[in-house]
Amino acid sequence: MKFILKNLFRRxxxxxxxxxxxxxxxxxxxxxxxxxxxxxxxxxxxxETQRGDLVVSQATAEELESDVPLYHMDEIxxxxxxxxxxxxxxxxxxxxxxxxxxxxxxxYGVTENNPVVAHMEMVEGEPISDADPYxxxxxxxxxxxxxxxMGDKVPKVGEPLNLMDVVTSEGFEEVFGRPDNxxxxxxQGKQWWALIRLTxxxxxxxxxxxxxxxEAYEARTGRKAPPRRPIHPLTGMRMDDVQxxxxxxxxxxxxxxxxxxxxxxxxxxxxxxxxxxxxxxxxQDSAVWFHMKxxxxxxxxxxxxxxxxVKEGRKMVDKEVERPESCTMLIVVMKRDGxxxxxxxxxxxxxxxxxxxxxxxxRAVKSADILQRHKEVDFFNxxxxxxxxxxxxxxxxxxxxxxxxxxxxxxREIGLLLAVGWSxxxxxxSVMVEGLFLSLIGGLxxxxxxxxxxxxxxxxxxxxxxxxxxxxxRSLQAVALAFGIGFLASIYPAIRxxxxxxxxxxxxx
Numbered sequence: 001m002k003f004i005l006k007n008l009f010r011r012x013x014x015x016x017x018x019x020x021x022x023x024x025x026x027x028x029x030x031x032x033x034x035x036x037x038x039x040x041x042x043x044x045x046x047x048e049t050q051r052g053d054l055v056v057s058q059a060t061a062e063e064l065e066s067d068v069p070l071y072h073m074d075e076i077x078x079x080x081x082x083x084x085x086x087x088x089x090x091x092x093x094x095x096x097x098x099x100x101x102x103x104x105x106x107x108y109g110v111t112e113n114n115p116v117v118a119h120m121e122m123v124e125g126e127p128i129s130d131a132d133p134y135x136x137x138x139x140x141x142x143x144x145x146x147x148x149x150m151g152d153k154v155p156k157v158g159e160p161l162n163l164m165d166v167v168t169s170e171g172f173e174e175v176f177g178r179p180d181n182x183x184x185x186x187x188q189g190k191q192w193w194a195l196i197r198l199t200x201x202x203x204x205x206x207x208x209x210x211x212x213x214x215e216a217y218e219a220r221t222g223r224k225a226p227p228r229r230p231i232h233p234l235t236g237m238r239m240d241d242v243q244x245x246x247x248x249x250x251x252x253x254x255x256x257x258x259x260x261x262x263x264x265x266x267x268x269x270x271x272x273x274x275x276x277x278x279x280x281x282x283x284q285d286s287a288v289w290f291h292m293k294x295x296x297x298x299x300x301x302x303x304x305x306x307x308x309x310v311k312e313g314r315k316m317v318d319k320e321v322e323r324p325e326s327c328t329m330l331i332v333v334m335k336r337d338g339x340x341x342x343x344x345x346x347x348x349x350x351x352x353x354x355x356x357x358x359x360x361x362x363r364a365v366k367s368a369d370i371l372q373r374h375k376e377v378d379f380f381n382x383x384x385x386x387x388x389x390x391x392x393x394x395x396x397x398x399x400x401x402x403x404x405x406x407x408x409x410x411x412r413e414i415g416l417l418l419a420v421g422w423s424x425x426x427x428x429x430s431v432m433v434e435g436l437f438l439s440l441i442g443g444l445x446x447x448x449x450x451x452x453x454x455x456x457x458x459x460x461x462x463x464x465x466x467x468x469x470x471x472x473x474r475s476l477q478a479v480a481l482a483f484g485i486g487f488l489a490s491i492y493p494a495i496r497x498x499x500x501x502x503x504x505x506x507x508x509x
Contacts, residue, residue, distance in 0.1 A: 019442040022485065026446025026478045031453040033478075034471045051367040052084070052115055053348050054332035056355055059363040063328060064090055067301070068362060070325040076332060079354055081347025083335040086114050087327035089295040094202045096177030099145065106287040109295020114331060116279070125157040125275025128291055135274030136161050137289040143276045145286075149175070161271040164194045164209070167202075176202070191240070205300035211265045221263055226254050229265070269294055292327070301326040332364070415500060424498040431494035432487070439486020443479040450478070 056076065058066035070087055077085045089109030099105050110116060112130045120127045123140055138146065147154045149171025155161040167176050168190050179185070179193060198204040217225040226248055229238045239247060241258035248254040258264050271294065279285055296302040303325045310319045332351060334344050348366065355364035418427065451470050 019438060019445055022439050022442025022482050023445035023449055025485075026443050026482050027449030027453060029481065030447055030450025030471070030474055030478045031457075033474045034450065034454050035457070037471060037474065051088075052086075052331040052333040053344075053367060054334075054352060054355075054364050055367055056330040056332060056362050056364045057328065059361055064092065066328045067326050068328065068330055070327060072359065072362065073330060075359070076330065076351070076355065079351050081334050081339075081344070082332060082351060084113060084331075084333040086111055086331050086333075087292055087329075088114060088116075088331055089290075089292065089299055089301065089328050091295070091299045091328065092203065093298075095175045097174050099175050105142070106283065107290060107295065107298070108284075108287055109290050109292045109299070109327070111292050115333060116284075119279055120277040121279070123276045123278050125273070127275060127277065128289055129274070130291070132272075132274060133291040133293040134269065134271050135291065136271050136294075137275045137277050138273070139285040139287045139289070140276055140278045141282070141286040142288055155273045157273050157275055159273055161273050162267075163198065163204070163269075163271070164191060167194045167198060204298055205302075207300070207302065207304065208269055208297045210268050212268050216268075217265060220266075223263065226256060226265075227252065269297060296325060296327070299328075301328075418500065427500075428494045428498035431498075432490045435490025435493070436483065436486045439482045439489070440479070442486075443482025446482065447475045447478055450475075 056068060056072070057063055058068055061067065068087075073085045073087065076082060087109075090106070091109075092104035092106055094104050097103065108116075110128055112128055114128075117127050120137070125137070126132075126135070128137055129135060143154075146166075150166070150169050151171065153165075153169060155165075166172060176197065182190070182193075185193065195209055198209060199206045211229065212220070214225045214228065229244050230247065231238055238244075245256045245258060248256045256264070277285075277289070290298065293302075302323075304323050306321050306323055307318050308321055309316045311317075334347055334351075336344055339347075352364040352366070355362050418424070447470075
């Protein structure tokens with residue numbers, strides 16, 4: 001052993017580069033698999049622990065485009081073993097450019113009994129509540145971006161939140177885009193542009209930017225509502241406050257004060273910033289959380305009467321249709337009190353069979369099985385494996401080169417050892433162990449480098465979803481791989497050394 005260590009440290013620089021060659025390959029493996037494990041683990045956690053036992057969506061649509069009427073909730077809730085059925089909306093607000101590295105803002109609609117609410121760690125304020133349906137909760141990362149872009153104008157917890165103010169703020173110029181004549185537009189023109197942008201291009205339903213109904217106004221103020229704000233004949237938009245005030249006075253001799261906090265018309269969605277949350281899941285911490293009642297209106301899944309064009313004979317005529325309340329998915333949570341896991345699984349299977357056979361427009365999938373339908377996750381894991389193996393191969397070539405050169409340089413020394421009585425097996429073993437030492441040290445160094453790389457990505461690239469602790473399982477696999485690399489890369493040089501003839505080795509120059 002002393003002889004082997006002496007050989008390693010006698011050529012310090014070459015030993016260092018060999019260790020680094022293996023270490024870099026191993027570090028890439030540790031870093032890639034730690035990142036993939038953390039990200040896939042978070043997605044798995046989101047589906048398995050925060051989406052109940054079953055997810056029910058539209059049978060013929062993908063999750064985000066699914067439309068499930070809420071009247072199905074009662075039927076599912078009465079099935080054997082079901083404890084809770086709660087609706088959920090997952091949708092995107094489209095953007096011109098990236099918001100947190102993606103060209104859209106993810107938002108959810110939930111009620112306070114949704115499993116995800118129980119997993120929210122409130123950084124500030126309160127979670128989603130049925131008692132405050134207009135309260136909005138921001139994911140921690142989403143709120144950080146909001147503060148960066150809006151500065152002092154960011155809607156603080158407890159303050160009103162106006163979507164148009166966000167869209168038209170200077171900080172969001174790149175995110176939502178601007179027309180070429182933005183700087184010369186009036187404030188009213190900017191509001192019109194924002195309204196059109198929200199409803200025709202960004203995916204917000206027109207009802208989300210409407211004023212409250214006449215019934216809501218009269219219930220709130222206790223007085224008869226003035227006539228509704230008409231469409232301006234030139235702009236095609238509803239009159240602004242100045243135009244509306246003048247129109248009411250000229251037409252009905254009604255004095256209207258748009259600044260009156262009680263008697264002025266209010267927007268249908270009187271949103272407030274309710275809180276800032278942390279879920280520990282990167283995609284959710286970059287999202288915005290609304291109550292279901294608000295998300296329904298934003299996504300156009302609220303109960304309403306719509307006028308659509310239908311063909312009757314050779315003509316297109318208007319027809320009114322009723323749209324029921326709906327969501328993108330229903331989350332089903334099963335009863336567990338007093339039941340074994342086998343009994344719970346049996347009930348899950350029965351509910352799933354009922355939904356898939358009796359409610360054919362719907363599809364029920366176990367939350368734990370949803371990821372199996374997403375081939376991208378499997379591709380991500382395989383991609384990390386391929387890159388890691390390539391890096392490991394590079395390390396193996398480095399060790400092979402080092403050990404081959406070491407044997408070549410020490411030909412006379414090996415010949416002398418054989419001449420004084422060393423057996424061929426002892427020579428083979430010494431060369432093999434030297435290679436294994438190199439690879440083992442390289443593996444340990446690589447684990448340290450890989451952990452440092454993950455922490456650097458976590459801190460400098462704001463990848464908060466990555467784990468702050470060492471992935472022991474992946475580290476052991478990496479060290480084992482390094483050990484295997486050293487073994488395989490040392491076989492040829494060791495065999496070559498052990499097969500030398502002493503007389504020929506001693507003659508080597």
